[in-house]
Amino acid sequence: MDGLAEVVGLVAIAVIGTALARRLGLLAPIVLVIAGLGLSFLPFVPEVHLDPHLALVGILPPLLYVAAVETSVPAFRFNLRPILLLAIGLVVVTAFLVGTVLHLMLPGVPYAICVALGAVVAPPDAIAATAIARRVRLPRRVVTILEGESLINDATALVLLRVSVAAATGAAVGFFNVATEVALAAGGGIAIGVVGALVFAYVHKRIKDPLMDTALSLLTPFLIVLPAEVVGASGVVAVVVAGLYLGHRIPKLMSAASRLQTEGFWRIARFLLEGMVFLLVGLQLRDVLRSMKTPWIEVIEITGAVVGTLIGTRFLWIFLTVYLARLIPRVRRRDPLPPASYPAVVGWAGMRGVVTLAAALALPRPDEVAYPRALFVWLAFAVIVVTLVLQGATLPWYARRLRIPPDDPNEDTLAEAAVQNAASRAARDRLDQLAESAPAGTVDRLRELAEHRANKAWERLGPSETPSRAYGRLRREMIDAEREVFRSARDEGRIAEEVLRRAQRDLDLEESLLQRTTED
Structure with missing residues (x-):
């Protein structure tokens, strides 16, 4: 019962925090992280420990899946070059630069485990990028690049983390080992994602019941990530590949009723999962601080160096790749040089999230590698809080200062x-x-x-008010009047409850069709 009460309490706090953020015009992820930080210090709030495996296999796949389903495949393909430069190139460069800085400040710590920490903090978070970028109303191409980067970069970081940890624990790590690891993670993930997408597309096409379609959609990310984990492939890549394919094909795979019901289900599921994730991140502070043994002056210096390296590397890499790529005539003809404000805002939108914390909690124990594990977990936590609160909170102001024109x-x-x-x-x-x-x-x-x-x-x-808007406004008033007649008839016993529900459903469907007319 205690576990159930904790889950209900977390969900309630996440809902209240999100409602408060919307009421105040703030970004919900930032409000929830700050709420979690504050709640972690209250003595009556129980400690909540984030299981890294649960986060990577239980929470991340459905959120990645729904983000991939909603991603435009043509836009993703058009922006594939900048997406891969960020999701692969930037993650690798960041991991080694952070690892080098950390090793210089902690010379007694093996370089490989320092690079592992670099891999942990390198990837911006898919949940944070999607939640914040859309809320800020950045140009569509910028949002596509940020979403595409965050969908793929986790796989790069987790593979690099696995290789670095293997090297730190004394396993043989040569070119052949690394190449095999990358081929298995990326190639295996793509293969499992394609097979899973084809299988689920076949099943969706033959299902006629909207409820069964929605249930299958819920199971899809888990049924794809689990076999990938078993064979050692990247579950992230597999889920993203399947989501992109199925999202692109959904108009031909599902009926209209199935699409409406599935979309409604995923909206509430994503709302709750995202709220829980950011709240859980903040609630880890008490446990992280309790494990710290490093002097705080040293902690502050190292934290500042790591965060500064992350932000500086991202800006430098983005501007270099944007301008150097245009030296190639084919690239310049296909994709002219964007205004400097575009790479500047992409550079500032590097928020980290739950993947960074889960990966940090999965780092090896101190008896396997001689290193200050509590400090490394703190660094990951500090990176999440600083990037979310500092960059996430200032991103709307920053975008306005850059005068980025909206679409x-x-x-x-x-x-x-x-x-x-x-x-x-x-x-x-x-x-x-x-x-x-x-x-x-x-x-x-x-x-x-x-x-x-x-x-x-x-x-x-x-x-001015168009005929379509006037039609929608007046028809909604008529629908309200019809509903009241049916409710009165039910209350007076003239019709059964089933008759009311059937009529109510027809009126609700019609009103949902009118919703867009009145909002435009």
Whole structure:
């Protein structure tokens, strides 16, 4: 019962903290981390220990999966070069630079375990990047690059961590060993991800029950990551590959009802998991401080050096790769040089999260390697807090100072209107082919509906209330009136509860379709 009470309490705090953050216009991840830090000092709050294996296999896969499902594959493919430069190149460079700085400050600690700590703190967090970048409303390409980086960089960091720990514990680590490790992690992860994606796509296509579709969607990341873990492949890569494929194919794999139900489920699941993750990070402070034996002056110096190296390396690497890549004519023609504000904001958006903490907690025990493990865990924790609170909190201000122009909504509306016009024309052509099989009045109503949908996107370009918005506003008032009649009839015993629920569901579905019209 105590365990259940702790879980319920954490969920409640996460929900309250997120609601408070939205009320105050703050970023929820930052509020939850700070709340966790404060709660960790209260004597009546029980200690909550984050199991690193649970975090990497139980919490991370579903969050990575839903992020990958929502990622645009064409945009991901177009930005593959900057994504790989960040997710692979920057992680490796950061790990070795941080390891070198740490080894210089702690010369008695083996270099390999210092590089392991560098691998722990190198990857920005997928959850933090997605939650904060979208909230700040950065340009779509910047968000795509940040999301793509955070989807892949965990695999790079975990492979490098595994190799570094093996070297630190005395295992033979040569070029062949490293190449084999990388091939197994990356190649095996891709293979398992592709096979899993094909299998689940086949099953989704044959499922007609929305509830079963949603249940299968929940199981998918776990059923993919577990075999990857068994064979030693990268579960992160496998889940991301499967998510990208299935997300791209979802319009052909699921019915409309399944998509609506699955999307609603993942929204609440991601909301709760993200809130729990950031709260758990903050709650680890008490345990981390209790294990510290290093003098605080030395701790502050080392922490400052590690955080400074992380931030400085990210900025230097991004600007170098952005400008050096444009020296290649083919790259310059395909992708012109962006304004300096774009790499500057990507450089500042390097928030770390739960993967860093879980990887730090998975570092070897001091009896396996002679090193100050408590200090290393503190460094990982400090990196998370500093990057989340400092960079995450100042990112909106920083983006405004750089005067980064947001995406023009009119461009999206114009593109949507053009495609909607073509879609409506195709719908009318199909209707003309089938017109003889339906009453004339029905065909006329369907033609009016197609015309209405074709005009709706163009209307949104106007500044005043459009006919579509007025229609949505008035129809919602009518739906409220209909609901009240059904509720009264149920209360008076004139209809059964099942009749009310059936009518309520039809009205709710119609209102959900009107929601976008009234919000645009």
